[in-house]
Amino acid sequence: MNIKASDVKALREKTSAGMMECKKALAETNGNAKAAEKLLKEKGLAAVEKRTNRATSEGRVFIAVKSDKALLCEVTCETDFVAKNDDFIKIGNKIAEKALAKGYTDVNDELLGVLLDLATRVRENMTLRRIRAINIPSGSVASKYVHTDGKIGVVVVLSVEPLEKAADTTITEFAFDCCLHIAAYTPRYNTRNDVDSAYLAEQKEIFAKQVADLDKPDKVKESIADGKLNKHFSDICFMEQPFVKDDKVSVAKKMAEIGSKIGAKIALVNATLFQLGL
Template sequence: MAVTAADVKALRDRTGAGMMECKKALTECNGDADAAEKLLKEKGLAAVAKRAERATSEGRLFMRQTADKIYVVEMTSETDFVANNAEFVAMGEKLLDLTVSKGYTEVTQEHKDLLTEVATKFRENMSVAKVEVIDVPANAAGAYYVHSDNKTGAVVVVNGSNADDVKTFAKDCCLHIAAFTPSYLTKKDVPESYINEQKEIFQAQMDQDEKMASKPQNVKDGILQGKVNKHLAEICFEDQMFVKDDKKSVSAKLAETGKAVGATLSFATAKLYVLGK
């Protein structure tokens, strides 16, 4: 059976494969479009396996909130060209649909199989790198945020109230986390080994400062601890100055919001998401 240009174009539209590959597949399958599509998919799956070792440093974060949960899916690809493609984005939403409908809390084979649909078409190594589900209790306010680069995001859940003011505060905290990228929630979460390392660094800097030589040891100790405290305030979420009020810390705004709604608030979740981390 003769293969026409229209046949090749129709198969290309169905599969996304190259024109020459479509023509070759149709020729091998004697013009049977269904058989040619199957052949292309089989070849595509083989190609996907070969590409599995390629680095996937690009991609997107996808998030969605329901009444009592926030879902996070991370999809990776080799290039930002593919990551910004409409079909890649649509697949991310499909993966969210699957996660929500099936109640998945981690990456499953079903996620991987679904992703194969676009992986074979774009001829890039892709992966579902992360699937997470964060609970939002009945008496809590949850929020999420994905930055415009689609590579940075945050999820915050505040326990104690689901009042509108608390929901707004939770959303603002997501913006804060994405902007200031704190390493820890509170000072008590910082490993002692990290604090000791920072002390050594600050001590070495002070030892090289001639102005420090004449100061009493207790003064030096106070200066050293002050430097450590300042550093911790910069990397710990609750101690950072709030993104929408740089005169107050996050913890102070938490207390202020709680007072306004008549509740004692606390952070159940305050998490930063960065593609590939």
């Protein structure tokens, strides 16, 4: 059967399959474009199913935000080449926006279905690894940041009192700087109160052993161990880390400084970091 080049081109534009694959599919279906499109999708799905055990260590983080909610999602694939593809980026943003609009808080079949269409076309294993929805209380300031390579995404929400101060550009700029800070320093916790109790107990034991053999009174040893613990908090806790744009003060102190400057009380509501694969 004579297959027209225009028909092959049209099928390729609809399916993103290779020219030869499109021509072969049209030949197998006697030139029926719809049947050929279905055949290519079936072949693509079969290819994806064969690859389901392949590692999906590449991908991107996507963020969608509206007035009262934000949502982060992590979409993974097999290769960096696909992760950088415009179609992959469009699908990731579509998933984030759909999950946000419908109020989803967990991965579900509908969201996975959006991803499956692209997976069948490029014949690469993909998955929606996780999503997280964040409430933005009234009068709060929310900011987001996704690193240029897409592998890190951050959402920060700050409460502001009085409410009219929430529109101050000083606060919106600070919220964005907090996102940059978290992306750069990737703190494990937001505050020391968030530190896992088992991890905290382990660190206290480590520091106590480090000072145990010092030739000093017990109270001095305890003080030194406490100092080590406080230093550790400044390494792992966002609010206690030296602020990215003024490392002479902690994030908490910079927040207080800015609040005092504009006559407002600023507090951290939420700081969420997504790192690809973590």
